[in-house]
Amino acid sequence: MFMDTEQFTKDLEAMTGDERAEAVRKVEQWFADHAGRITGGSKLAPPHTATTVRLEGGGEPVITDGPFMEGKEVVSGFAEIDVADLDEALAMVRTWPACPTVEIRPVER
Amino acid sequence: MTGAPADELARVVREHAGRLAASLVSLLGDFSAAEDLVQDAVEAALRRWPDEGIPDRPDAWLHTVARRRGLDVLRRESVYRAKLELLRDPAPAEPDGRLRLMFTCCHPALPRAAQIALTLRVVCGLTTGQIAAAFLAPETTVAQRITRAKKKIAEAGIPYRVPAAGELPARVREVLAVIYLLFNEGYLSSTAERAHSRDLVDDAEWLASLLTGLMPAEPEAAGLLALIRLHRARDAARFDDSGGLVLLRDQDRSRWDHDAIAAATALLTRTARRHRAPGPYQLQAAIAACHAEAARWDDTDWRQIVVLYDMLLRLAPSPVTRLHRAVAVRHADGPEAALGELKDLRAALDRYPLYHATHAELLRDLGRPGEAREADERALRLTANPAQQALLEERISWSGTAP
Numbered sequence: 302m303f304m305d306t307e308q309f310t311k312d313l314e315a316m317t318g319d320e321r322a323e324a325v326r327k328v329e330q331w332f333a334d335h336a337g338r339i340t341g342g343s344k345l346a347p348p349h350t351a352t353t354v355r356l357e358g359g360g361e362p363v364i365t366d367g368p369f370m371e372g373k374e375v376v377s378g379f380a381e382i383d384v385a386d387l388d389e390a391l392a393m394v395r396t397w398p399a400c401p402t403v404e405i406r407p408v409e410r
Numbered sequence: 411m412t413g414a415p416a417d418e419l420a421r422v423v424r425e426h427a428g429r430l431a432a433s434l435v436s437l438l439g440d441f442s443a444a445e446d447l448v449q450d451a452v453e454a455a456l457r458r459w460p461d462e463g464i465p466d467r468p469d470a471w472l473h474t475v476a477r478r479r480g481l482d483v484l485r486r487e488s489v490y491r492a493k494l495e496l497l498r499d500p501a502p503a504e505p506d507g508r509l510r511l512m513f514t515c516c517h518p519a520l521p522r523a524a525q526i527a528l529t530l531r532v533v534c535g536l537t538t539g540q541i542a543a544a545f546l547a548p549e550t551t552v553a554q555r556i557t558r559a560k561k562k563i564a565e566a567g568i569p570y571r572v573p574a575a576g577e578l579p580a581r582v583r584e585v586l587a588v589i590y591l592l593f594n595e596g597y598l599s600s601t602a603e604r605a606h607s608r609d610l611v612d613d614a615e616w617l618a619s620l621l622t623g624l625m626p627a628e629p630e631a632a633g634l635l636a637l638i639r640l641h642r643a644r645d646a647a648r649f650d651d652s653g654g655l656v657l658l659r660d661q662d663r664s665r666w667d668h669d670a671i672a673a674a675t676a677l678l679t680r681t682a683r684r685h686r687a688p689g690p691y692q693l694q695a696a697i698a699a700c701h702a703e704a705a706r707w708d709d710t711d712w713r714q715i716v717v718l719y720d721m722l723l724r725l726a727p728s729p730v731t732r733l734h735r736a737v738a739v740r741h742a743d744g745p746e747a748a749l750g751e752l753k754d755l756r757a758a759l760d761r762y763p764l765y766h767a768t769h770a771e772l773l774r775d776l777g778r779p780g781e782a783r784e785a786d787e788r789a790l791r792l793t794a795n796p797a798q799q800a801l802l803e804e805r806i807s808w809s810g811t812a813p
Binding site for chain 1: 517519565566567568569573577
């Protein structure tokens with residue numbers, strides 16, 4: 302799971318067109334380098350597009366604007382990878398060129 | 411053979427628990443299942459060996475129990491069952507698997523406290539109680555840490571192997587921290603009947619030596635090995651005939667192993683020559699060398715020791731290190747200066763017996779015996795180490811009733 306921070310978003314906005322194109326190229330390169338092990342995933346639209354539904358409490362669902370957790374870090378996308386073990390995943394993530402935090406989690410089988 | 415003594419029992423268990431764990435993980439390909447079987451076998455040994463005596467082939471005995479138990483517990487898992495059927499006694503002699511085991515236990519995806527607890531239990535066969543004492547943590551917390559760590563290894567896919575060359579330096583730091591704690595636990599064991607559990611220190615020295623051999627370019631492995639050997643060189647002088655702890659100041663330095671001190675110091679110098687800035691273990695070894703090379707207590711170069719502690723604190727700030735630095739300051743600049751340093755540490759070290767013992771010494775230096783006695787009593791309540799207890803009891807009775 303890829304996590305953007307406020308600072309990362311600001312830095313991205315501050316980039317010139319060329320710089321941004323270069324950043325995008327690096328990400329595309331990373332996906333190309335690891336294509337053999339990437340089995341799925343998506344980039345998510347920014348957090349201001351999120352709508353959260355809270356079903357707890359038994360009553361009517363509460364619908365709110367924004368992501369489920371207001372925090373400094375927001376999930377900005379995910380990639381599903383097929384690797385032998387955690388070390389292989391860690392080696393992949395070490396070369397990730399974009400957002401500053403990546404969470405690795407196994408998929409339930 | 412009947413009536414195995416407790417320390418011999420512990421030594422044999424530690425010698426074989428890690429080896430059994432390593433061979434079972436290799437065989438089953440499942441860390442958690444293997445560890446459960448080892449714990450079962452170790453518990454059976456601790457139950458039966460005190461009456462039956464330690465078998466001639468403890469490794470074969472443990473293997474047999476683990477296998478039988480495994481076949482029983484894992485009946486439904488046909489994969490394990492088939493593999494366990496293959497297990498012969500003893501396990502085929504392979505290169506020592508404990509290093510691989512350590513790298514798995516010390517994986518950076520596990521919290522540090524869990525890495526250490528898991529390694530001590532799985533590789534060295536320590537009980538949860540001994541680990542809790544080393545951590546100054548409740549036993550239930552340690553047990554939980556181990557359970558969670560094993561779950562994470564299984565579910566997150568933490569591999570069982572020595573890491574690739576590129577990852578090795580970062581991963582070895584984790585292993586060094588574990589060996590260091592293992593050495594501390596052995597050097598001044600908090601729960602053992604004897605103050606000094608020699609075999610645990612043997613394990614730590616052996617592991618440090620193995621690591622130094624595996625990674626000759628890793629200066630901190632050599633630093634840790636030198637540190638352990640410098641401490642061990644003083645073994646003969648650390649306890650009196652009745653098992654009482656002899657303070658460094660009062661030790662008979664002619665009983666130190668001066669050849670070992672020279673060899674360890676030479677190792678340290680060779681290592682320092684080949685590498686740039688020394689790491690935390692090399693600095694601690696250098697401090698130990700300052701003590702070991704002083705012909706008399708009064709010859710100790712306290713200023714140099716304070717400088718080394720300052721370097722150490724820059725690399726690895728810790729309240730316990732600051733406490734040790736305060737002791738050096740006491741000798742370099744006097745008790746008043748040292749007492750000032752201690753004040754800030756109270757919150758962090760209130761459960762640490764040596765904090766209160768040091769506090770007591772400073773108060774006594776400053777002519778405040780009533781407060782000193784209170785601090786000694788506090789230290790006594792916090793330590794389970796019999797030698798430390800005896801020393802503190804003696805000091806309390808010697809100081810009489812508070813004026």
